[in-house]
Amino acid sequence: MGRPTDVANDSLTVRDNRTGKTYTIPISDNAVSATGFKAISAPRKAGEREENETQKGLRVSDKGFLNTAVIQSEITYIDGDAGILRYRGYPIEQLATQSSFLETAYLLIYGVLPTKDQFTLFESEILHHGVVHAESEEFFRSFRYDAHPMAILTSAFAYLGSYYSEANPSLQGQSLFTKGDKASLANMDKQIFRLIGKATTFAAMAYRVRQGRDFVTPPTGLSYTASFLYQLDHLGQVDYAPSPVLAKALDVLFLLHADHELNASCTTVLQTASSLVDPYSAIAAGCASLYGPLHGGANEAVIRMLISIGSPANVPAFIEAVKRREKVLSGFGHRVYKTTDPRSYIIRKTADEVFKITGKDELLETAMALHDAAMNDEFFQKRKLYPNVDFWSGLIYRAMGFPLDFFPVLFVVPRVVGWLAHWRQMMLQQGGVKIWRPRQVYVGPSKRDYVSIDDRTDDKDAKKTPSAVPHSGISKRTRLASFKGKSKL
Ligand SMILES: CC(C)(COP(=O)(O)OP(=O)(O)OC[C@H]1O[C@@H](n2cnc3c(N)ncnc32)[C@H](O)[C@@H]1OP(=O)(O)O)[C@@H](O)C(=O)NCCC(=O)NCCS
Structure with a gap:
């Protein structure tokens, strides 16, 4: 169970160098709350993408959950450096x-x-x-x-x-x-x-x-x-x-x-x-x-x-x-x-x-x-x-x-x-x-206007084009046959 936090001592003080402002975020059970960082906001710099949402608060980025605790749990404890595994406190070896x-x-x-x-x-x-x-x-x-x-x-x-x-x-x-x-x-x-x-x-x-x-x-x-x-x-x-x-x-x-x-x-x-x-x-x-x-x-x-x-x-x-x-x-x-x-x-x-x-x-x-x-x-x-x-x-x-x-x-x-x-x-x-609804860092295109089909060009990027795939269900004999109906196999 989490223990009560002594905010004066159990806290993290960070300075946002963009604004010079200082923030204090409580530390509880050796963890800081990611939402604590949301209060850290700054005005959008000239030229900065609006999708960064800088004014809406700092986001915590952690691809692959390398250092993000998503739950408080009483079930299993692992110390990966010491090679310890315990279920509800009992060593796995016992x-x-x-x-x-x-x-x-x-x-x-x-x-x-x-x-x-x-x-x-x-x-x-x-x-x-x-x-x-x-x-x-x-x-x-x-x-x-x-x-x-x-x-x-x-x-x-x-x-x-x-x-x-x-x-x-x-x-x-x-x-x-x-x-x-x-x-x-x-x-x-x-x-x-x-x-x-x-x-x-x-x-x-x-x-x-x-x-x-x-x-x-x-x-x-x-x-x-x-x-x-x-x-x-x-x-x-x-x-x-x-x-x-x-x-x-x-x-x-x-x-x-x-x-x-x-x-x-x-x-x-x-x-x-x-x-x-x-x-x-x-x-x-x-x-x-x-x-x-x-x-x-x-x-x-x-x-x-x-x-x-x-x-x-x-x-x-x-x-x-x-x-x-x-x-x-x-x-x-x-x-x-x-x-x-x-x-x-x-x-x-x-x-x-x-x-x-x-x-x-x-x-x-x-x-x-x-x-x-x-x-x-x-x-x-x-x-x-x-x-x-x-x-x-x-x-x-x-x-x-x-x-x-x-x-x-x-x-x-x-x-x-x-x-x-x-x-x-x-x-x-x-x-x-x-x-559980995580956030993303959106790095895609900024707002752009719809282009009609006649005005589009093919940029030849294989990742942006569906592949031509072989149709394994179609036999050689069918390929050689002639018939009405669907023309391309
Ligand atoms: C389990 C696993 C996915 C952990 O991945 P991870 O924590 O993201 O670790 P990383 O991929 O960052 O690995 C760190 C480094 O070790 C290398 N590495 C990790 N596991 C490796 C493996 N099994 N064989 C060769 N190299 C490996 C990575 O290439 C990386 O090298 P780099 O720092 O020079 O780029 C990974 O070790 C792995 O793929 N193991 C093999 C699959 C396996 O046994 N899974 C069962 C897990 S119970």
């Missing part, structure tokens, strides 16, 4: 060795470790909500045979929302989740149970549909991750029980991936939810953001990179290509961590447990050689590029037999928890929810 994914989910969402009774209820609600409407089978089957599972999953979360009008502020009133009363909290909890419960079901359905397999009703009596493995793999065998070693490894991996404060996808969820849209739409938006190769697609990119390198002997040449900016070393570097990602130590241990029963992945040696070469190279040291969580997680998932394009799905499932923890916190924050 949680990974002593807690479980679902217990940690409870902690992230509600802020405290549950008692036995609280945990039993929470776990049973999550598992109970794994079952999905029978119609959703048709939805999953409507995708083309080679659809990426992330395209399926992203759509599935939005689709899921269509079943729950009682969870839709557009239909029920905008204070549906922000009231904080008993009914509103219970409504929010129900959506949380549903989303976490169905995340594994949907992920398994996205997996099985591409294999032409029937779907599996979530089993009873298994843990969250064992149930997930069952739904992925069960083919009707009697008394089928997933490997406890793999279920445990997945549990640890899920726990490590459950939250990471305001990464791109969590920020996307909050940005989307700030319009007070329903949580299903917000989670779908988070899914889309996570899928990018700079975020959740990185562990898939790591494996593709390792395959392309081929063997340890080719590592030096690859490193040189990275340094020439021809390649990116996927799985290295992080916006926040400027040392080794603390999760990667735990993941390496988990990898050993998995490799003991699955056998070592053939890419492991290349990965180790790449890791060591990068760690000892000045290029990476100087830029503080160290292995992140994705460098190792892909190897475990591969050893477990998951297809490459399923890796981001294995990231989404646990991250739904983090997204929901932040969503709930946002809905309940003091002062209500303010829509």
